[in-house]
Structures are given as structure tokens and as C-alpha cells.
Amino acid sequence: MKKIFVTGGAGFIGSAFIRLVLEETPDIEIINYDALTYAGNLENLQGLDATRHRFVKGDICDKETVLRNLPEETEAIFNFAAESHVDRSISSASEFVTTNVLGTQILLDAARAKNVVRFVQISTDEVMGSLPEDDAAVFNESSPLKPNSPYAASKAAAEHFVRAARETFGTDTVITRCGNNYGQRQFPEKLIPLMIANALNDESLPVYGDGRNVRDWIFVEDHARAVWLAYAKGKAGGIYNIGAKNERRNIEVVKAILDALGKPHSLIKFVADRPGHDRRYAIDAALAGNELGWKPQTRWEEGLRKTVNWYRENQDWVNRIRNGAYRDYYREMYGAGLKSL
Numbered sequence: 396m397k398k399i400f401v402t403g404g405a406g407f408i409g410s411a412f413i414r415l416v417l418e419e420t421p422d423i424e425i426i427n428y429d430a431l432t433y434a435g436n437l438e439n440l441q442g443l444d445a446t447r448h449r450f451v452k453g454d455i456c457d458k459e460t461v462l463r464n465l466p467e468e469t470e471a472i473f474n475f476a477a478e479s480h481v482d483r484s485i486s487s488a489s490e491f492v493t494t495n496v497l498g499t500q501i502l503l504d505a506a507r508a509k510n511v512v513r514f515v516q517i518s519t520d521e522v523m524g525s526l527p528e529d530d531a532a533v534f535n536e537s538s539p540l541k542p543n544s545p546y547a548a549s550k551a552a553a554e555h556f557v558r559a560a561r562e563t564f565g566t567d568t569v570i571t572r573c574g575n576n577y578g579q580r581q582f583p584e585k586l587i588p589l590m591i592a593n594a595l596n597d598e599s600l601p602v603y604g605d606g607r608n609v610r611d612w613i614f615v616e617d618h619a620r621a622v623w624l625a626y627a628k629g630k631a632g633g634i635y636n637i638g639a640k641n642e643r644r645n646i647e648v649v650k651a652i653l654d655a656l657g658k659p660h661s662l663i664k665f666v667a668d669r670p671g672h673d674r675r676y677a678i679d680a681a682l683a684g685n686e687l688g689w690k691p692q693t694r695w696e697e698g699l700r701k702t703v704n705w706y707r708e709n710q711d712w713v714n715r716i717r718n719g720a721y722r723d724y725y726r727e728m729y730g731a732g733l734k735s736l
């Protein structure tokens with residue numbers, strides 16, 4: 396059995412990645428290392444094969460605990476652990492610097508100390524900033540890093556430390572930069588699960604600004620598969636953009652959710668814009684296609700239907716989150732007066 400060390404595996408994308416690896420790769424054993432912040436959820440790991448998956452509660456910023464739990468000559472570290480929400484980084488950036496930058500450096504040091512074979516950093520298209528609206532421009536791997544939010548800045552900084560480890564110490568690194576993920580088990584502060592959860596409760600749907608910002612959406616399982624292929628087939632030092640050529644304006648996404656649930660568009664409420672709100676993301680994933688043999692498998696209509704159905708069938712999952720870790724933040728962001736609180 397080969398061992399891999401996955402950080403942030405109790406979150407949205409990390410848990411989808413672990414599910415995929417356990418299902419499709421019989422000779423892999425996973426150590427899932429996660430601090431269980433507000434976004435980490437052990438319910439996301441229910442039903443996993445316990446003989447090949449071991450959960451360890453730990454912080455990537457805690458060097459001793461990382462070293463104690465990282466086996467010598469682990470095949471790969473997959474670093475999904477992060478503070479991941481842009482709005483939270485605008486309210487308070489320091490946790491983003493700590494986890495996303497310092498935490499990544501601590502993992503890079505540990506990888507070197509334990510002779511880890513490959514380090515895979517899960518980055519984001521947001522490091523490349525914003526594209527002009529109604530334009531043919533797309534992000535590719537040579538696009539300059541121009542992060543606009545504190546979250547994006549912390550992820551760009553992390554990328555620089557990954558690059559520095561490769562240049563300075565010869566660490567075998569791969570970086571993936573994906574666009575906006577959607578799918579089951581996404582924390583209900585992000586656009587799609589927030590809108591589904593609000594619509595199910597007949598609460599208003601807060602759309603920032605004019606709602607015409609564009610995101611390039613990808614189903615989470617397609618991203619998970621791309622990360623695996625980047626590990627298995629990517630060049631040392633490689634950077635791979637991951638996207639499904641699925642640009643949508645926010646307002647179009649929100650209306651599609653309301654239509655899928657049979658709810659009226661009158662639930663939409665335009666609210667103040669996000670400061671520094673990136674206008675448009677669009678990803679050219681040709682390199683991942685050519686070098687990794689990756690292509691997305693889930694069409695938007697199918698992925699959105701699966702996602703809406705999952706949230707409809709798992710309203711208890713959302714309510715447990717809303718009544719716990721998410722409650723104060725939700726009140727602060729959207730005010731009281733929403734029925735479920």
C-alpha cells in the first residue's frame with residue numbers, strides 16, 4: 396500500500412478527492428489531516444473505507460504534529476487545507492496568512508524532512524486576478540499573478556513558497572489552479588449552496604452588485620480527478636489550470652437554482668457589492684488536457700441537478716451547520732430576519 400497525506404480532507408473538495416481515490420485506486424492508503432475549523436465536517440467522511448482511510452485532527456501550522464503524523468517516504472502530500480472563503484478574508488485576513496501561507500511552508504519543510512516523493516498544492520484561478528467582461532481573454536499558466544482579495548493574495552503567496560521549495564531544495568512539486576467548484580457537501584456560505592439553502596427556506600437570495608460577475612464553474616468530482624492526474628502524470632514543477640469551459644453570470648446561476656426548485660425569482664435581492672469584487676474568471680485548461688489527459692465529465696445541467704437534489708435531500712446537514720459554527724457569521728453577513736435563524 397502506498398501512503399498519501401491529504402490535508403483539509405474534511406472539507407468540501409478534500410472529502411470529494413478522498414472518496415474518488417478510495418473508489419478508484421485500490422493500492423492507496425490515506426492519512427486525512429484536518430484541523431476541523433468551522434468548514435471541516437466529519438459528516439463529510441461518513442461511509443469511507445476505514446481500512447484505507449485514517450482521520451487525524453491536526454493543524455498544518457503545528458509543525459510537531461505534522462511531523463509526528465507524516466510517514467517517512469509518503470508518496471505525496473495533497474494540500475487542500477486552507478481558509479477558503481473570500482468574504483471572510485475581507486473581514487479578517489490574518490487567519491488566511493497563517494493557514495494558507497505559513498501552513499503551506501510548514502508542510503513543505505515536513506515534506507523535505509520526511510523524504511516525501513511529491514508535493515501537490517491545490518491553488519486557485521483567483522491568484523491570476525480578474526479578466527475583463529465580455530472579452531475573449533482567458534487565464535492560462537503564463538498569466539501573471541495579480542491577486543485582488545486577501546484570500547487570493549494568501550494563495551498566491553503559498554504558490555511562491557512552493558516554487559521556492561522547488562528552486563532551492565529541488566522538492567518535486569505540482570500546482571493546480573482550479574475555478575469555482577460546486578457539488579455536494581460544499582459549505583453553505585459559498586454562492587451555490589447558500590442560494591439553494593435559502594431558496595429551500597423561502598428566504599431572500601443576496602446577489603452582490605449587479606449580479607453580472609462571471610465565474611467558470613466546475614463539478615467537484617471533475618476537479619478531484621484533475622488533482623489526482625496532476626499528481627500521477629504532471630511534470631515536476633508543473634502548474635495546471637483546471638476548468639470546464641463553463642462561464643456563467645451569477646444572476647444566471649441563481650435563476651437556474653430557483654427554476655430547479657420551482658421557486659419564484661422574486662426571492663432574489665440585490666445587495667451591496669463585495670469590495671474589490673473580481674469581475675470575471677475564465678480558464679484555459681488545454682495543458683491539463685494535453686499533458687494529463689484530463690477532461691471534465693459532468694455537464695453543468697447534470698451537475699447542478701445533482702447538487703440541488705443533494706441539498707434538498709440533506710437539509711439536516713445544512714441546518715446542523717447553520718445552527719452551529721455558521722450562525723454568528725451568517726447573522727453578521729446577512730442580518731437577522733432570515734427565517735431559519
Ligand code: NAD
Pocket residue numbers: 402403404405406407408409428429430431432433434435436453454455456474475476477478479480494498517518519520550572573574575576577582
Ligand atoms: P473548505 O473551506 O470546504 O475546506 C477547507 C478544509 O481545510 C476544512 O476541512 C478545514 O477544517 C481545513 N483546514 C482549514 N485550516 C486548516 C489548518 N490550519 N490545518 C488543517 N486543516 C485546516 O475548502 P474547499 O472549498 O474544499 O477548498 C479546498 C482547497 O481548494 C483550498 O485550498 C482552496 O483554496 C482550493 N480551491 C477551492 C475552490 C472552490 O471553488 N471551493 C476552487 C479552487 C481551489
Ligand code: DAU
Pocket residue numbers: 479480481482518519520521573574575576584585586587589601602603604608609610645669676
Ligand atoms: O475561483 C475559485 C474560487 O472560487 C476558490 O478559490 C474559492 O475558495 C471559492 O470560495 C470561490 O471564490 P468566489 O469568491 O468566486 O466564490 P463565492 O461562492 O464566494 O462567490 C461566487 C460569486 O457569487 C462571486 O462573484 C460573489 C457572488 N456572491 C457570493 C455570495 C456568497 C453573491 O452574489 N452573493 C453571495 O451571497
